[in-house]
Amino acid sequence: xxxxxxxxxxxxxxxxxxxxxxxxxxxxxxxxxxxxxxxxxxxxxxxxxxxxxxxxxxxxxxxxxxxxxxxxxxxxxxxxxxxxxxxxxxxxxxxxxxxxxxxxxxxxxxxxxxxxxxxxxxxxxxxxxxxxxxxxxxxxxxxxxxxxxxxxxxxxxxxxxxxxxxx
Amino acid sequence: xxxxxxxxxxxxxxxxxxxxxxxxxxxxxxxxxxxxxxxxxxxxxxxxxxxxxxxxxxxxxxxxxxxxxxxxxxxxxxxxxxxxxxxxxxxxxxxxxxxxxxxxxxxxxxxxxxxxxxxxxxxxxxxxxxxxxxxxxxxxxxxxxxxxxxxxxxxxxxxxxxxxxxx
DNA sequence: AAAAATAGTTACCTATTATAACTATATCTA
DNA sequence: TAGATATAGTTATAATAGGTAACTATTTTT
Numbered sequence: 001x002x003x004x005x006x007x008x009x010x011x012x013x014x015x016x017x018x019x020x021x022x023x024x025x026x027x028x029x030x031x032x033x034x035x036x037x038x039x040x041x042x043x044x045x046x047x048x049x050x051x052x053x054x055x056x057x058x059x060x061x062x063x064x065x066x067x068x069x070x071x072x073x074x075x076x077x078x079x080x081x082x083x084x085x086x087x088x089x090x091x092x093x094x095x096x097x098x099x100x101x102x103x104x105x106x107x108x109x110x111x112x113x114x115x116x117x118x119x120x121x122x123x124x125x126x127x128x129x130x131x132x133x134x135x136x137x138x139x140x141x142x143x144x145x146x147x148x149x150x151x152x153x154x155x156x157x158x159x160x161x162x163x164x165x166x167x
Numbered sequence: 168x169x170x171x172x173x174x175x176x177x178x179x180x181x182x183x184x185x186x187x188x189x190x191x192x193x194x195x196x197x198x199x200x201x202x203x204x205x206x207x208x209x210x211x212x213x214x215x216x217x218x219x220x221x222x223x224x225x226x227x228x229x230x231x232x233x234x235x236x237x238x239x240x241x242x243x244x245x246x247x248x249x250x251x252x253x254x255x256x257x258x259x260x261x262x263x264x265x266x267x268x269x270x271x272x273x274x275x276x277x278x279x280x281x282x283x284x285x286x287x288x289x290x291x292x293x294x295x296x297x298x299x300x301x302x303x304x305x306x307x308x309x310x311x312x313x314x315x316x317x318x319x320x321x322x323x324x325x326x327x328x329x330x331x332x333x334x
Numbered sequence: 335a336a337a338a339a340t341a342g343t344t345a346c347c348t349a350t351t352a353t354a355a356c357t358a359t360a361t362c363t364a
Numbered sequence: 365t366a367g368a369t370a371t372a373g374t375t376a377t378a379a380t381a382g383g384t385a386a387c388t389a390t391t392t393t394t
Contacts (some may be wrong), residue, residue: 026236028229029295032304033210035320036185037225038327040203041250058204059381064193069193076341077235083208085383090343112341112390130194143329148322153202155311155319162310164223226350243372252352257374279359279372 043140050136056129059084063092064118064126067102072115074107101125169215172224210307217303223296226251231257231285231293234269241274 028034047058056064062082067073074083075089084092093116096102101122104114118126141149181246195201214225223231229249240248242256251259260283265268268289271281285293308316 011245026232028236029324031300032216032308032316032320032323033207034229035323036203036210038250039323039324040200040207042327043200043203053250055319058200062201065193069195074341075185083205086342087344087384088382100241101224107341110341110391114342133198133200141199141326143325144322149199149326151318152322152326153197153199155315155322156199156202156206157196158310158315159308159319160202160209224349241372253373254353254375255351274372277360277372281373 006141043137046136047133050139051129054129054132059088059092060096061129061133063089063096064101064122064129067116067118068123068126071117072105074113074115076113078116082159096122110126177275210304213303214300215308217299217306221292221296221299226255226259227263228296228300230256230263231268231289231296234283234285235290235293238284239272241280241282245283258318263289 006017042059047061051057051061063078066078066081070077075093076086078084078093079086079089093102093104097104100119102116102118104116107113107115137149141152144152174332179327211225214228216225218228228251230245233245233248237244242260243253245251245260246253246256260269260271264271267286269283269285274280276284290324304316
């Protein structure tokens with residue numbers, strides 16, 4: 001790989017050695033969105049690997065955890081909770097139901113809505129997945145100390161939890 | 168909105184009040200990937216709003232900043248720098264070129280590659296965009312103090328910059 | 335009873351991202 | 365120097381995420 005070298009931006013002919021391989025020193029390093037995207041890419045890559053064996057996607061994992069915590073949750077509440085759109089929930093629950101991990105139970109009280117529950121298989125799987133996910137987080141953030149990891153989590157929560165839109 | 172109430176997960180009939188609207192208390196709150204995704208969603212939403220006027224997408228912004236910092240950068244180096252695939256760079260540069268913001272200059276030395284440069288218009292725009300992006304970051308993270316914002320940025324960089332894969 | 339609202343669904347459309355194959359050049363090697 | 369190999373960029377294509385609009389079945393409101 002050739003060495004990065006910064007040059008005047010008014011020079012309009014191709015350079016020979018002006019090839020960066022990092023964004024070091026660029027304003028990009030100061031942008032939160034960029035840093036978030038890059039960090040997320042890395043963490044998700046680890047997550048994908050950890051879940052590959054069980055063929056579980058991030059959204060499926062999130063759904064399973066929420067259903068486990070709130071058995072009987074409705075699809076619309078799941079949508080709100082995870083900030084995804086109702087149509088997305090349909091295919092999400094379909095996939096879980098087809099794999100025998102969750103099931104819809106029509107609500108007697110309001111027959112428009114479905115309570116969603118985990119099956120025994122689903123409960124067993126989510127327990128396993130939670131362990132794998134925790135391990136994956138640790139691997140993806142080996143460069144952080146335990147204290148830093150907690151700090152990061154706290155700061156991220158502070159960002160996304162702040163009311164303002166209803167993101 | 169009804170109140171969340173947690174119940175035994177072995178109960179297989181629909182509940183009346185088991186509807187959460189947050190993930191508070193769930194293991195999900197402990198997952199880094201989840202926190203990153205939610206925070207990124209929020210920050211990107213602000214970014215989109217800030218850039219709407221100029222119709223600039225996150226990847227276009229990143230490209231412009233890198234080209235500004237490394238005039239004459241090649242497409243393959245841009246791909247490496249931003250961790251995106253070569254085909255993605257093609258359409259990215261196409262869009263910038265069509266809008267008169269950047270241009271390809273065939274490299275004399277290696278006629279396979281193109282040096283990419285900003286036009287005057289591109290240079291003017293990227294200056295403006297950098298200001299907007301910074302402002303957007305601040306708005307998206309109003310819940311953080313200046314110190315916390317810097318901490319967050321530092322921690323994120325530490326995560327994505329650590330060598331291990333070549334993410 | 336009629337109108338309006340809600341939960342879920344279906345159909346559709348767009349943007350993002352990854353993969354494979356192609357071209358043109360350049361480099362290696364024998 | 366000829367032939368094989370590698371590289372930069374491109375095109376085509378497919379998989380997927382994500383979002384909108386419209387429809388059905390219910391429930392609630394008036």
